[in-house]
Amino acid sequence: MEFKMREVGFSADFEYGELHVAGNEEYGFRPYQLMVSSIAVCSGGVLRGILEKKRLEVEDITIQASVKRNEEEANRIESIAIHYVITGNDLKEEKVDGAVKLARKNCPMVRSVEGSIEITETFEIKN
Numbered sequence: 001m002e003f004k005m006r007e008v009g010f011s012a013d014f015e016y017g018e019l020h021v022a023g024n025e026e027y028g029f030r031p032y033q034l035m036v037s038s039i040a041v042c043s044g045g046v047l048r049g050i051l052e053k054k055r056l057e058v059e060d061i062t063i064q065a066s067v068k069r070n071e072e073e074a075n076r077i078e079s080i081a082i083h084y085v086i087t088g089n090d091l092k093e094e095k096v097d098g099a100v101k102l103a104r105k106n107c108p109m110v111r112s113v114e115g116s117i118e119i120t121e122t123f124e125i126k127n
Helices: 031-053 093-106 108-113
Strands: 010-013 018-021 057-070 076-089 118-126
Touching: 031 057, 031 076, 031 093, 031 108, 031 118, 093 108, 093 118
Parallel strands: 076 118
Antiparallel strands: 010 018, 057 076
């Protein structure tokens, strides 16, 4: 990856398109937004794959993420709470719970921040 300086922030070209990153939302994605997005979406993608392998009928997954930051320590991310809203047919709580726990163990982004950022995961099922 190569990031090039812009008037405000940096940019990088990827296959999908150009990414703009800046400390000010007016000029691009803020770094903490990208960090939280990476963790939440990676975890959700792994969860989706596990649910599919278990042959559970999932129609939709919405991921809600809330972040706690510490202003006294360079505004670092202290914790991320991930909440999955899973819609499907005949989903059993114990099977979804097992899949969420397995996803946590297999998500590279979550594993990368273990011991540094507290990650909590909850879910609700909508039939």
